[in-house]
Amino acid sequence: MTSRLVVVGHGPAAHRLVEALRERDSAGRWRITVVGEEPRTAYDRVALTSYLTDGADLGYPPHDESVTVRTGERVTAIDRAAGVVRTDAGATLPYDALVLATGSVPFVPPVPGAENAFVYRTIDDLDALRAAVATSGDLTMSRRAAGVVVGGGLLGLEAARALQGLGLDTHVVEVAPWLMPRQLDEGGGAMLRRHIEALGMTVHTGVGLDRVEPGAVRLAGDVVIDAGVVVFSAGIRPRDDLARAAGLPVGERGGVVVDDACRTEDPRVFAIGECALVGGMVYGLVGPCFTMAEVVADRLLGGEARFTGADLSTQLKLMGVDVASFGDPSADALDVIYTDPVAGIYKRLVVSDDAQTLLGGVLVGDASSYPTLRAYVGAKLPGTPEQALFGGTEAAGGALPGATVICSCNNVTAGTIRAAIAEDGLTDVPAVKACTRAGTGCGSCVPLVKKILDAELTAAGVEVSKALCEHFDHSRAELFDIVRVRGITTFSQLIAEHGHGRGCDICKPVVASILASLGNGHILDGEQAGLQDTNDRFLANMQKNGTYSVVPRIPGGEITPEKLIVIGEVAREFGLYTKITGGQRIDLFGARVEQLPEIWKRLIDAGFESGHAYGKALRTVKSCVGSTWCRYGVQDSVALAIRLELRYRGLRAPHKIKSAVSGCARECAEAQSKDFGVIATERGWNLYVAGNGGMRPRHADLFAQDLDEDTLVRYIDRFLMFYIRTADRLQRTASWLENLEGGLDYLREVIVEDRLGICAELDAAMERHVAGYSDEWRAILEDPEKLRRFVSFVNAPGMPDPSIVFEPERDQIKPAMVEVTR
Amino acid sequence: MTETLASAPAGTGTLAAPRWTAVCDYDDLQPERGVCALVGDRQVAIFRTYEGALYALSGHDPFSGANVLAWGIVGTRAGLPTVASPMYKQVFDLTTGRCLDDPAVSVPTFRVRRAGGRVEVAES
Ligand SMILES: Cc1cc2nc3c(=O)[nH]c(=O)nc-3n(C[C@H](O)[C@H](O)[C@H](O)COP(=O)(O)OP(=O)(O)OC[C@H]3O[C@@H](n4cnc5c(N)ncnc54)[C@H](O)[C@@H]3O)c2cc1C
Numbered sequence: 001m002t003s004r005l006v007v008v009g010h011g012p013a014a015h016r017l018v019e020a021l022r023e024r025d026s027a028g029r030w031r032i033t034v035v036g037e038e039p040r041t042a043y044d045r046v047a048l049t050s051y052l053t054d055g056a057d058l059g060y061p062p063h064d065e066s067v068t069v070r071t072g073e074r075v076t077a078i079d080r081a082a083g084v085v086r087t088d089a090g091a092t093l094p095y096d097a098l099v100l101a102t103g104s105v106p107f108v109p110p111v112p113g114a115e116n117a118f119v120y121r122t123i124d125d126l127d128a129l130r131a132a133v134a135t136s137g138d139l140t141m142s143r144r145a146a147g148v149v150v151g152g153g154l155l156g157l158e159a160a161r162a163l164q165g166l167g168l169d170t171h172v173v174e175v176a177p178w179l180m181p182r183q184l185d186e187g188g189g190a191m192l193r194r195h196i197e198a199l200g201m202t203v204h205t206g207v208g209l210d211r212v213e214p215g216a217v218r219l220a221g222d223v224v225i226d227a228g229v230v231v232f233s234a235g236i237r238p239r240d241d242l243a244r245a246a247g248l249p250v251g252e253r254g255g256v257v258v259d260d261a262c263r264t265e266d267p268r269v270f271a272i273g274e275c276a277l278v279g280g281m282v283y284g285l286v287g288p289c290f291t292m293a294e295v296v297a298d299r300l301l302g303g304e305a306r307f308t309g310a311d312l313s314t315q316l317k318l319m320g321v322d323v324a325s326f327g328d329p330s331a332d333a334l335d336v337i338y339t340d341p342v343a344g345i346y347k348r349l350v351v352s353d354d355a356q357t358l359l360g361g362v363l364v365g366d367a368s369s370y371p372t373l374r375a376y377v378g379a380k381l382p383g384t385p386e387q388a389l390f391g392g393t394e395a396a397g398g399a400l401p402g403a404t405v406i407c408s409c410n411n412v413t414a415g416t417i418r419a420a421i422a423e424d425g426l427t428d429v430p431a432v433k434a435c436t437r438a439g440t441g442c443g444s445c446v447p448l449v450k451k452i453l454d455a456e457l458t459a460a461g462v463e464v465s466k467a468l469c470e471h472f473d474h475s476r477a478e479l480f481d482i483v484r485v486r487g488i489t490t491f492s493q494l495i496a497e498h499g500h501g502r503g504c505d506i507c508k509p510v511v512a513s514i515l516a517s518l519g520n521g522h523i524l525d526g527e528q529a530g531l532q533d534t535n536d537r538f539l540a541n542m543q544k545n546g547t548y549s550v551v552p553r554i555p556g557g558e559i560t561p562e563k564l565i566v567i568g569e570v571a572r573e574f575g576l577y578t579k580i581t582g583g584q585r586i587d588l589f590g591a592r593v594e595q596l597p598e599i600w601k602r603l604i605d606a607g608f609e610s611g612h613a614y615g616k617a618l619r620t621v622k623s624c625v626g627s628t629w630c631r632y633g634v635q636d637s638v639a640l641a642i643r644l645e646l647r648y649r650g651l652r653a654p655h656k657i658k659s660a661v662s663g664c665a666r667e668c669a670e671a672q673s674k675d676f677g678v679i680a681t682e683r684g685w686n687l688y689v690a691g692n693g694g695m696r697p698r699h700a701d702l703f704a705q706d707l708d709e710d711t712l713v714r715y716i717d718r719f720l721m722f723y724i725r726t727a728d729r730l731q732r733t734a735s736w737l738e739n740l741e742g743g744l745d746y747l748r749e750v751i752v753e754d755r756l757g758i759c760a761e762l763d764a765a766m767e768r769h770v771a772g773y774s775d776e777w778r779a780i781l782e783d784p785e786k787l788r789r790f791v792s793f794v795n796a797p798g799m800p801d802p803s804i805v806f807e808p809e810r811d812q813i814k815p816a817m818v819e820v821t822r
Numbered sequence: 823m824t825e826t827l828a829s830a831p832a833g834t835g836t837l838a839a840p841r842w843t844a845v846c847d848y849d850d851l852q853p854e855r856g857v858c859a860l861v862g863d864r865q866v867a868i869f870r871t872y873e874g875a876l877y878a879l880s881g882h883d884p885f886s887g888a889n890v891l892a893w894g895i896v897g898t899r900a901g902l903p904t905v906a907s908p909m910y911k912q913v914f915d916l917t918t919g920r921c922l923d924d925p926a927v928s929v930p931t932f933r934v935r936r937a938g939g940r941v942e943v944a945e946s
Contacts, residue, residue, distance in 0.1 A: 470899070492872070502854070502872050504897040505906035505913070530854035530896065534908035537893055542908060546888030794857040794868075795845040801865070803889050 002031050003096035005300065006085055008075045008242065010036025012045055013273025013289040014101035015060050018067055020297035030300060032067045033093055035085070037074040038122060045121075046286050046409075046442060049317070052126050052162050078246040080266055099296060100256055100271040102239040104284070108232050109150070113212030117150070117230040120159040132229050133166045146171065147229040148217045150209050152179040154316055156233035160201055161318050163231065170201045171225050173217070175234075177206045183314065183325035184362055187339065191346035191364045195321045198344075238275045238282050251277040260306040262296050270296050278307055285314060286441060287409040294411075311408040313374045315367060315442065320699065322367035327360025327377035336385040340365075342705050343744070349373070351385050358388065368743045371448040375404045375414070406448055409441020414452060421456045429453060468729060469506040472499045476510050476654060476729045483514050484725075491515075491531055509533035510729050513616055516652035517724050519772050522779050523615075523652075524786050535614035538790065539776055540596055541587075545815035547804055548596060549589040550576075551613035552603050553649060556623045556641035556661075557584030566606040574599055577812045583620035583658065585611060590813050592800050594791050600777045609775040612650060616730075618657045621645035622670070626663035627680075635680030637663035640709065644678075647713065650773050651720065654727040654736075658693075672700045675733040676716055681705070685712045689719055689747070692734035701737070701744050704752070714763065718751045721762040840933060840944035848936050851876075856905065858892035861943050866932050867892035868941065869916060871903050877916035878932035878943050883907045884921075891929065 005021070007014045018032055036042070043058035050056040063069065074088045084094045106119040118129045133147070147163040149156050152174030164170045174181070178189025179196065193203050208220040217225045238255040248264045249257040255277025262270050262278060271277075272292035274284060283289060288310035298305035313326035329350055336349045345365035351358055358376045363369065373388060379401050381388050400406075402415030420426060420435045429450050433439045439446040466475040472495075474482065479494070488494050491511050495503055503511075512531035516523050523529075523536055535541050540548035552567070567586050571578045576599075577589040591599055613619060623641035627633030641661040651657070660669040661678045671677025677688040683706040691700025704715060719733075727736040740746060749755035780786050791797040806813035845859035851870040858881045859866045865881035869892075881889045886909040894905040896916075903916040912923045921927040933944045 471897075501898040501901065502896075502903075504899060504904070505895040505911055508895050508897060527853070530852065533895070534893070537908070542890070542893075544886060544888070544909070546886075546890045546909075792858060793860045793865075794850060795859045799860065801889055802863075803865075 005030045005032045005097050006095040007034040007099045009101040010042045011103045013293045015042035016290045016293035034069045039072045049162050098269045101273045102275045104236040104238045104274040107235040107237050117232050146227040148227040149231045151233035173204045175208045188346045188362045188364045255282040262292050291411050324363045324367040324370035326374040329360040329362045331359040371445045407438035407445045410437040412438040471501050471507050477726045513652050541614050548591045551587050551611040552608035553611035554585040555645040570602050584622050610777040617652045618648040622660035624668035633663035637661040653724050655732045690733040690737035698734040717766040718762045842942040842944045844940045844942045854896040856892035865889045876934045878934035880930040
């Protein structure tokens with residue numbers, strides 16, 4: 001016999017309920033009808049902002065055909081006596097069980113003009129907001145339009161950042177004395193404010209809203225913000241009106257009262273999600289909403305599941321601002337607090353009086369340890385609280401107790417994940433996600449899921465392979481240590497003693513680079529020549545038609561007219577295509593192998609040297625013109641850039657290294673997008689590390705501030721050498737740092753505090769590099785044996801490759817299209 | 823060893839005797855570092871392995887259309903001697919010219935031998 005289930009609302013909670021029920025109700029006991037007021041089926045509200053910023057499609061997968069979903073229709077009344085609900089489309093739907101999943105609405109403060117403000121809850125809300133922003137821009141052509149978000153909590157800040165993304169000057173108004181008052185204490189709130197302000201937003205705290213006027217917002221105390229767009233994000237109110245009208249108990253501050261089975265006083269009526277008041281609480285996070293949905297699915301099938309409270313840990317989803325709170329940060333127990341005002345970091349752990357059990361905490365500025373710490377809430381810490389604060393992510397996933405909740409969005413424990421890995425033989429993260437749902441909500445636990453997976457696989461004897469290729473079972477970092485410690489100087493020795501076969505295009509360039517980093521003479525000496533990758537082989541950059549390009553070094557981008565003229569003359573004489581590069585130098589294209597030495601002879605005679613554009617090595621240190629000429633410059637950025645470029649030139653690394661120096665905070669040299677970047681301050685230099693342009697851009701992290709030049713250089717020396725020793729193959733500094741256990745803090749400890757006791761060694765290695773530098777191209781010209789290799793044909797040395805043809809374009813050459821036949 | 827057959831097993835030789843062309847001294851070849859020779863109007867990439875065996879393939883990289891195969895990294899894959907195109911890194915079996923990353927593709931092979939101190943190439 002089938003019974004009729006009616007679900008009111010089609011948000012995340014309703015969707016999960018239906019999915020869970022369909023999955024388990026194999027006997028088909030329930031026929032399900034869902035009524036949802038929004039014009040579309042359920043979608044991922046947690047990711048709402050990405051609809052605005054990336055136009056993401058948030059829709060959840062549709063239910064199977066047996067489920068009736070009525071969208072764009074609102075339930076207007078419940079008639080419990082008759083066992084029916086009525087809708088605004090005039091329908092009367094009978095039920096045997098009714099589930100209210102009506103969620104909540106944003107709270108709109110009762111101030112004059114509130115009807116002209118926007119809210120941030122549904123896709124329709126965002127469409128309306130976007131349209132309003134578009135017109136507000138038209139009205140205020142002379143200056144940037146402004147927007148105000150009322151409410152400085154998690155959602156308010158997320159909305160504020162989105163407004164900024166729409167091009168508005170954005171203000172955040174919070175009535176409490178600091179931001180995110182529900183999660184943060186005063187110190188954390190103050191640190192967060194600095195981060196928010198650094199993003200270019202204006203923050204008003206401790207001030208209430210007076211009224212919304214056309215084109216302006218008036219705050220208490222007569223502060224007026226000219227703003228065309230106002231968004232309210234000042235808390236939510238559960239939608240309990242249906243239940244209230246049907247005579248069901250609701251909480252004093254809203255919420256449909258339910259027991260731990262999520263059942264109301266009426267045994268046929270349930271409430272789940274944000275509209276429910278369970279155990280005296282309304283939960284505003286999707287994780288508990290999902291748990292309630294699972295409980296009711298179980299109950300409808302005769303189960304005994306209970307809702308016993310939920311983890312309230314959350315993370316702010318704001319690009320570039322790390323904020324996380326976990327457990328109960330307001331618990332009355334021992335506090336361990338760490339602040340680093342320079343880096344903008346604030347961390348607080350709350351532990352039990354014996355300092356053994358983690359109760360909660362707050363992280364601002366660096367939340368990298370959030371997934372691990374969250375998982376430890378309520379459990380014994382593996383070390384001291386200090387260790388947890390700093391090495392939070394070092395605590396191995398394998399040691400976590402089985403009952404610890406790893407994914408709080410979907411309530412998945414470490415034990416469940418381990419069991420799935422073992423029983424279903426899972427070997428990668430996507431499989432674990434598919435199988436357990438862990439990591440499919442907000443995604444913050446994915447690093448931890450990966451750790452557990454790796455630990456399980458290792459324990460099961462499944463090799464988590466870090467092998468470079470079929471010839472070496474080692475990672476690049478391990479090979480580096482082998483070569484360094486054993487003093488190995490040739491590939492043949494290394495592969496004979498530590499590898500198999502004769503290598504390939506993966507391991508040979510890696511070993512070539514390691515040998516070069518450790519200073520083993522010229523890269524084309526003896527056997528090393530055969531290890532070099534495409535460009536290193538002829539010390540030039542191979543282009544698509546088999547010709548090469550040539551880039552002489554122009555340190556810091558500074559060049560005399562005489563040298564500029566020489567470059568022009570060489571290009572004209574050899575018929576080369578010229579182009580200014582992104583690194584402030586000049587690239588000469590279209591050279592044939594046998595022309596390279598002649599070209600370089602001319603360049604070297606004029607005082608140029610190799611620019612290593614072909615190598616995984618330091619490329620350039622860009623600079624702005626600096627204080628010598630610039631009205632705003634505060635330091636001589638050109639001189640420093642030249643010093644740095646000459647110091648690190650020729651330094652071979654796992655990948656290319658780019659750098660820049662800016663002479664003031666205007667940052668014209670774009671130093672924050674470089675592997676290491678330096679920005680002048682009134683008092684010295686700020687050092688940024690691990691930035692990246694390219695496919696996956698990453699802003700560099702501020703490593704240290706106001707350094708004098710010698711300290712700056714020492715830190716960069718160590719940073720580079722540590723990177724060269726420990727990075728993976730082709731890993732830029734950005735991903736290296738992201739994968740470094742302990743992250744930036746750890747890096748500082750290694751470089752500044754010498755935590756590993758290797759600084760002297762790193763310093764000495766860099767000194768050897770600097771002292772041992774010589775121009776690679778000059779060495780070629782001086783060595784007839786090497787020079788002999790720069791020919792297209794071994795049996796016709798002067799002869800050019802006849803298949804290379806050019807055609808004209810914009811007064812220069814370009815490769816003629818070759819037909820690819822295969 | 824005076825002759826290394828690039829591909830053809832014994833018995834498949836053609837009736838006409840191959841025309842051998844001397845291209846360079848054996849000592850001009852560094853182990854695992856190819857050279858390119860012009861044989862008639864064909865560009866031939868010649869490789870000497872670490873053990874000293876000789877192989878010759880067409881120098882034309884079928885994936886890019888450029889004559890660059892000689893400049894690739896020489897090594898092994900599952901025991902077979904190989905060269906990786908320096909352009910887009912497809913790996914070719916030196917013994918057959920077959921592309922190991924795309925079995926539908928192969929490059930012509932040439933016969934190559936050591937005659938006295940010289941290296942000679944012939945169309946196969
Ligand atoms: C911008 C934003 C970011 C968020 N970020 C996070 C986050 O990072 N982490 C996190 O845990 N949570 C986050 N949340 C909260 C999360 O989205 C909610 O907890 C979750 O959506 C609650 O699900 P629900 O199904 O209970 O309610 P809702 O999502 O509100 O769904 C209820 C649905 O019922 C419909 N409805 C209401 N009444 C009726 C009626 N009478 N008839 C028919 N239909 C009706 C509503 O229109 C709505 O579609 C965020 C929320 C927002 C708005």
